[in-house]
Amino acid sequence: MDLFEYQGKQFFASFGIPVSAGDAVTTVDDAVAVADRIGYPVVVKAQVQVGGRGKAGGIKLADDADEVRTHAGNILGMDIKGHTVEILWIETASDIAEEYYASFTLDRSAKKHLGMLSAEGGVEIEAVAESNPDAIAKIWVDPVDGLTEAQALEWVAAAKLNPEATEGAVDILQKLYTAYVDGDADLVEINPLIFTPDGRVHALDAKVTLDANSVFRHPDYEQYEATQVRDERETEAFEKGLQYVGLEGSVGVIANGAGLAMSTVDIVNQVGGKPANFLDIGGGANADVMAGALEVITNDPNVRSIFINIFGGITKGEEVANGIVTAMGRVQIDVPIVVRLDGTNAEQGREILEPHLSDKLLMEPTMVAAAERVVALAKN
Incomplete structure (x- = not known):
């Protein structure tokens, strides 16, 4: 089950991963109401399960209610690579010093969980892998042992993240691994994972794929069936x-x-x-x-x-x-x-x-x- 960004962020937040304050809406009036509540500036983000939202005009910064109303009106109903925007995520805007990439998935051949971390976030990881593969630090985690703090520290150092971001990155990576395992996910990805000018690290985006066969362990996952994109x-x-x-x-x-x-x-x-x-x-x-x-x-x-x-x-x-x-x-x-x-x-x-x-x-x-x-x- 592929989650929308807003669902992925709610999923991350349930495991203690810091995300931007925000809410999902389906109307222009609700978009303005949320923005008024969480405070300006805000970002109006189209919720579709496809990349390239920003280039398509599906992500806009708004400094006041009038801008929120304009952007929300333009984005709702927009077609992005064959996906019609029916939901918006309104979140507080973030100051960004650096952008990173982090993810966990399963490496079936190694029979271990694969973590990928890069100091070059904010772009597709495939592009990074092609242009500069050494920029991606990989770690293979034995499911029996899990991800230790010592391993996470070595991993962050190998990825050459800003030393000032080390503590926050290690904390999030361990929580991301817990979310991946305890949440029965096939993939968890944060791109970008941001480091702010005041020294905080948090998830600015969320991509999550859950194992549909695990619903018997997570009755609340049934809510995601209603929002799955199917022809x-x-x-x-x-x-x-x-x-x-x-x-x-x-x-x-x-x-x-x-x-x-x-x-x-x-x-x-x-x-x-x-x-x-x-x-x-x-x-x-x-x-x-x-x-x-x-x-x-x-x-x-x-x-x-x-x-x-x-x-x-x-x-x-x-x-x-x-x-x-x-x-x-x-x-x-x-x-x-x-x-x-x-x-x-x-x-x-x-x-x-x-x-x-x-x-x-x-x-x-x-x-x-x-x-x-x-x-x-x-x-x-």
């Missing part, structure tokens, strides 16, 4: 309980398991096609789940063929086959489907599908052959 296809899939991400191709993808779904997307690309989606039905391939998946995919007008790629483990081949046959009787499908079925009881599953094969339902023995067939059908 129509993703909204429909979410309502059906499907793990779906919309893409821009013409080959619909259904697979069981996130790893297989990603591999299926990759193989479609490798044989010259373009996937229309990522759709993981998990361990459930019964008729209801399969029908829901097919409904979501066929509602995408760009889809010209569908690739059902199943490798049975706990899921049995005959259950998958019965689910496909039943689902095709429920859903109006006007594009061809190519099935690759392997794994547990795959032979029985193929036998069930055999009598139903036609120009609308085809079967291939391997993943590559199925990918080549489904891509050819999409192109034709």
Whole structure:
């Protein structure tokens, strides 16, 4: 779950990370009311989950109520890279001496948490990595041991932050790590982390991605579902309980398991096609789940063929086959489907599908052959 900046700052604040005073609003009048309450000057910031807000005119400084009213009126409803601004964050303006970058995420290959810190903040970290990779100090944290104060001190020194910012930076980095771990986040990022002329360090921005699978540990995370940015296809899939991400191709993808779904997307690309989606039905391939998946995919007008790629483990081949046959009787499908079925009881599953094969339902023995067939059908 990707949070808006204002949600990320509220998340950080709950772990004691200092952020600018402010509030989220949806109207011009409320923007003025918040600015009057927190005191001028203020910054009016568009809340969209995309970078480049400042360049697009979505972040403006206001010295009085009239300027807040003007900027809020201009920014609300603005389109920023395809995202319409519906929420504003009004916060007190900050004096900035220096800008830093700090983040934590998971390094799967190292099986450790990866922290990145740089004295070159305020710009995209990818740009820093490309132009001056030595400016990024990295640290790998063992989840068992956590981030100690001594490690944080060494890390800040390696990043060559202003020595006067050391104490504040170490405090925030330890709190940021706690927020990342205890908050079940996939990513926490502060860019910029600022050092003020009076010697304070605090988060001027917030980028947070939470693990949606952790909601059972954090009931309050349910509030974030209402503000997730999804297109129509993703909204429909979410309502059906499907793990779906919309893409821009013409080959619909259904697979069981996130790893297989990603591999299926990759193989479609490798044989010259373009996937229309990522759709993981998990361990459930019964008729209801399969029908829901097919409904979501066929509602995408760009889809010209569908690739059902199943490798049975706990899921049995005959259950998958019965689910496909039943689902095709429920859903109006006007594009061809190519099935690759392997794994547990795959032979029985193929036998069930055999009598139903036609120009609308085809079967291939391997993943590559199925990918080549489904891509050819999409192109034709």
